[in-house]
Amino acid sequence: MRITEQQPGANKRFIDPASVSKRMDGRKITNTVFKTLFFMATLVALLVLGILFYRILSQGLGFLSLDFFQNFASRFPEKAGIKAALVGSLWLMAVVAPVSMFLGIGTAIYLEEYAKKNRVNDFIRMNISNLAGVPSVVFGLLGLTIFVRALALGNSILAAGFTMSLLILPVIIVAAQEAIRAVPQHVREASYGMGATKWQTIVRVVLPSAIPGILTGSILALSRAIGETAPLIVIGVPVIIQFLPSGVMDTFTALPMQIYDWAKRPQADFQQVASAGIIVLMAFLLLMNSIAVLIRNKFQKRY
Amino acid sequence: MVQLMNRTENETQAAVSPLEAPVREAAKPVVYDTKQLNLWYGSHHALKNIDLPIRENEVTAIIGPSGCGKSTYIKTLNRMVELVDGVRTSGEILYRGRNIFEAKYSVEELRTRVGMVFQKPNPFPKSIYDNIAYGPRIHGIKNKKVLDEIVEQSLRGAAIWDEVKDRLNTNAYSLSGGQQQRICIARALAIEPDVILMDEPTSALDPISTLKVEELVQELKENYSIIIVTHNMQQAARISDKTAFFLNGEVIEFDDTDKIFQNPADQRTEDYISGRFG
Incomplete structure (x- = not known):
């Protein structure tokens, strides 16, 4: 050998x-x-x-026609429109986006930048990840108990918005934590080394680098909120609505609710109306995801 | 010449009291006085009874093998070490006569007086201009004209103005490693510090960039007190006035650089600088 x-x-x-x-x-x-x-x-x-x-x-x-966007729900398939649901979903987003992003990003900043690494905080971090896996119907029940009944908000946009915010909060927190953690420690040190406070370092160094990741994660979470049906059903959001909400305390309906309602109707024509609704919902999601991709590409910083 | 003369002077001094740091005719005032400093990472005793007086307008080099506590020590001087969880200290470090561990002492203020340059060049992912203007801006300077002047003065101070003056708005990451490190030095100068701490500033640089940084350190000591941690003993011998040798968290010897490198008092110092270990 x-x-x-x-x-x-x-x-x-x-x-x-x-x-x-x-x-x-x-x-x-x-x-x-x-x-x-x-x-x-x-x-x-x-x-x-x-x-x-x-x-x-x-x-x-x-x-899909102009009428479809201009009409309210109807007993007749050819007259059925998506106006109330589309506007309702937009209202919902107007509540969910600020509430969930403020709470989610704030929590992530606290956990990553301020909280000390000890067992209590590790336990909190772990549980936030676990919350992301809780079924949405459970969040619906929570919303029903707290917002609809205890706080007497009824089946309003505000109650639904808060519920949806809770639902996507864990996802936003985790995404924002990842984005913040991806900012290298050595640029933080450079900032502290010049006498910057923690807040100045967060605002001027950490967030500018982390914001693309945070926004991408948040937008993806928001598009999940747009498509969720279960919490809305549990809260008791109605389907047939013949008016547009004028404020957050009004009742409303949303795209997935409307689609669900059309899809379960016996007339065959309504199946096609449901499909038209799905196209609108998908276009909505596609638009949001493209915004996420755009933000990621435009602002991404490399080290 | 001057060095030679100093040495003979020191040797006579050393003959009188070999254990004490030599006193020159007009000893420069002490900037940083460390007294009985101890530091623990959790249960690991990283710094043991450190006593070290550091004087104005001198370059003080800190040498020693990996893990001897030299980086920990320099990071304690501006309390950056506190970013690590579970750090405890005892003893005191007097900066200009005031204990930096005092409850009321503001770390932010301390770090404004004491600039730091890190081992790896760490510019912000911003333009060269914004990198230099970062310090002045966080301390409240908004006037564009003043900022312009600070940026130019700092870049000149770090001997990199000519290389970057035409592209102040490009990202600092487009520069070479050596240039990035000098940008970081300029950034430290922009807060108009009194002391500059350098934690192995050339360990990630090529020989030519290293030489440039070394020359820069020589120029800077006219106006600043510099404390530099280095793995490179030739570097310590070339650029420093005083050298402290750390081993296992203790200061084994602290003296004039020439004395340390030519006639060390402690056998362990001699073993280390002659390359017998570490």
């Missing part, structure tokens, strides 16, 4: 070139097999998405 032919004093050789080349084919086949497997997995996801898109577009496009 080659191993024994080595010069005395030289390193022993443990890798035999002959056996390496013998096993090379097998290694490459394994590589190809897994690559194909993962490609197929991606394909399945894309295929499902494609079918969904096709069905919804083919069913709903016919009902």
Whole structure:
């Protein structure tokens, strides 16, 4: 064997070139097999998405017209419109966005920048991540108990907005924490080293670097809030509404509620109206996600 | 020449009392006086009974093997060490006669008087101008003209003005590592400090950039007191007036740099500088 032919004093050789080349084919086949497997997995996801898109577009496009946006809900499919739901969803966002972002980003800043690393805070951090996994219907029940009943807000925009804020709060906190943690410690030190206070360092150094990540996470969380139905059902948000809300204390309906209502009606035509509603909702989500991507690309800073 | 003369003078002094730091004819005033400083990270005793008087307008080098506490010490001088959780200290550090551990002492104010340059160049991901103007801005200077002047003066002070004056608005990250480090020095100068702490400022730099920073340190000591931690003993010998040798959290020897490198009093110092360990 080659191993024994080595010069005395030289390193022993443990890798035999002959056996390496013998096993090379097998290694490459394994590589190809897994690559194909993962490609197929991606394909399945894309295929499902494609079918969904096709069905919804083919069913709903016919009902998408200017009238669809201008009409309120109706017993007749051809007169049914999405006006109340669309405006309701916008109102909902107007409450959820400021409330959840203020609370979420504030919590994240406190936990990452101010809170000491001790067991109590570790426990809090862990539980926030766990909260993100709590089913939305549970948050709906919480909202029903606290906002609708105890605070007597009824099934208003405010009650629904607070409930939705609670629902997406953990997601925003976790996303903002990640973004803040990604800011390198050494730039914080540079700032402290010049006599900056913690607040000055947060505002001038940490947030400018973290804001793209924070906003991306927040917008994705908000688009989840737009699509959520369960908490709204639990709170008792109505579906048939023939007027637009004039303030946050008014009752309202939202896109997913409206779609849910249309989809469960027996008339076949309403299935197509539901599809049209889904197209509107998807366009809404797509718009928000593109804003998130845009923000990320425009403001991202590299170290 | 001057160094030679100083040395003979020191040697005579050392002959009289070998344990005390030599006193020159007109000893410069003490900027930083460390008295019986102890520091613990949790249960790890990182600094033990440190006594170290640091004088004005001198370069004081701190040398020693990895983990000997030299970085910890320099970070204690502006209380940056407190950013680490679980740090405890005892003893005192007098900066210009006042104990920096006093309850009422404002760290922010201390750090305004004591600038710091870090091991890895750490500019902000902002323009060169905004990097330098950061310090003055947080201390309340808003006037554009004043800021312009501070930026120019600081960049000149750090000997990098000519290289960057035409691109003050480009991102500091577009500069080379050596230039970034001099930007960081300029940024420290912009808060008009009294003392500059340098924590291994050239360890991430190439030899030419290192030389530039070393030359800069020599110029800066005219106006500032400089305390520099370094792994590089030649560097300490080249640029410092005084050298402190740290080992296992203790100051083994503190004396004139020439004395330390040519005639150290302690066997451990000699072993270290002659490369027998560390």
